[in-house]
Amino acid sequence: MTIPRLLVVDDDADMRQMMTQFLRQNGFIALPAQSEDEILTHLENGRIDLILLDVMLGNENGVEICANLRREQDIPIILVSALSADHQRMAGYEVGADDYIAKPFNPQLLLARVRAVLQRAQRTPSLAYRRKTRTFHFGGWTYNAKKDEVISPDGFQVALSRRETALLNVLLANPHIPLTREEIAAALDVTASGDASPEATGRAIDVLVGRLRAKIEKTPKDPRMLRTERGVGYVLSVDVTVEDT
Amino acid sequence: MTIPRLLVVDDDADMRQMMTQFLRQNGFIALPAQSEDEILTHLENGRIDLILLDVMLGNENGVEICANLRREQDIPIILVSALSADHQRMAGYEVGADDYIAKPFNPQLLLARVRAVLQRAQRTPSLAYRRKTRTFHFGGWTYNAKKDEVISPDGFQVALSRRETALLNVLLANPHIPLTREEIAAALDVTASGDASPEATGRAIDVLVGRLRAKIEKTPKDPRMLRTERGVGYVLSVDVTVEDT
DNA sequence: TGGCAACGTAACAGCGTGTAACAAATTGCG
DNA sequence: CGCAATTTGTTACACGCTGTTACGTTGCCA
Helix, strand or coil: CCCCEEEEECCCHHHHHHHHHHHHHCCCEEEEECCHHHHHHHHHHCCCCEEEEECEECCEEHHHHHHHHHHHCCCCEEEEECCCCHHHHHHHHHCCCCEEEECCCCHHHHHHHHHHHHHHHCCCCEEEEECCCCEEEECCEEEECCCCEEECCCCCEEECCHHHHHHHHHHHHCCCCCEEHHHHHHHHHCCCCCCCCCCCCCCHHHHHHHHHHHHHCCCCCCCCCEEEECCCEEEECCEEEEECC | CCCCEEEEECCCHHHHHHHHHHHHHCCCEEEEECCHHHHHHHHHHCCCCEEEEECEECCEEHHHHHHHHHHHCCCCEEEEECCCCHHHHHHHHHCCCCEEEECCCCHHHHHHHHHHHHHHHHCCCEEEEECCCCEEEECCEEEECCCCEEECCCCCEEECCHHHHHHHHHHHHCCCCCEEHHHHHHHHHCCCCCCCCCCCCCCHHHHHHHHHHHHHCCCCCCCCCEEEECCCEEEECCEEEEECC
């Protein structure tokens, strides 16, 4: 994944500078902002992965801004506040903040929260099937079953081989159900010759899974969709929606 | 608890004397020190519950000393400094100080901070479950059940293995209740195949507990949360709160 | 205090998985 | 049909997790 782009929103210039500087030192891209307008401008001008939003913004109210943003888009938000009272915290969660951190905070804790929220945000996406176009949409990807090709979130196109396509179809037919290597192999060979010997010698399925992961997972090393069920087999762990439109 | 033993570290003799005297008048045992060597000597010679550490120690650097100490032991530290700038405070927290106080300080404020830190350090950690984020917070740690990972108070992240996660879940389901090795093993194998032989030969649970302790206890040698009940088994001794938010 | 049982844990071995590198099979195209 | 490019399967090695063993330490009781 590319470097996460964070938006640091605070009306106190010192705080803003300190936070952006600290986040940059730790490998993030941090952009400063101090009002709701500036937030919206940034959102229009480029990708933002996470917003760090101060609750007290002069005459504006961070909680309200948070609620507004949530109504529009689904960008993760961490609320930052000098008030650690519990009711404040609850109000934060209620408007849909992903986390809450009190000032003054431990910088390492901030980092941990930021990383946790970012990771949570990119986890298990849902799967949608559009009857109209006969396409699957999952994890930001679009899969055209007719043309055996896949289009990534940023529009990049990947061609799947025959075998990879077949595997993907088997998995798409059984979301959330762990399939053993034998089951997968059997399903794949339905089209092929009669019966495969029940004891497949090799690790063909493992390698095939690896190759499919390399193509459709953002982080193949830490797969979010095509997961391993140790001692069992593999699962496609996405939620399914069918758009009948 | 016995009388808390505090170590007052400052290179200015007046300051040192004033602080120790004041703390003694208020019921503490206060020991003076003025260098890193002296600190180490004191730590070897007897129990120290809290260190009040001046940031400016002539040619030594309090922040560095703090970081060093933290790497070795888990004694609470309050940094004292003439500089109140926020980034100083952040630097302090970054190296693991428990609190930060600026000179000149209100003596009553110092007392309050000292008491707060001491209490925080010795109190039985509590356990909270936040439905919203599906996370456990216990003993300063945050445990994300979904992702099998744990975030420590200072933001360090630890991944738990499958087995460790299972153990932690079993324990979290039975706080304050001592569980025998057999009970734990049984609970762990619910997911696994039919029945384990009732007499497990080995010490698998002991080793597993040890490994989990190494990850979630600040002082694995002297566990505060995952305790041994000699002759019985193990207990998770934390208080539970559920935030239903 | 000595002796013994319970406990902690380092070291090791077995297993399942990921994957790079190679070999075999298949496909596409002149 | 022949040949190159691509796809597919096989093998070998590395790595992380788990349970076992062995030995040192701790705590209890006579």
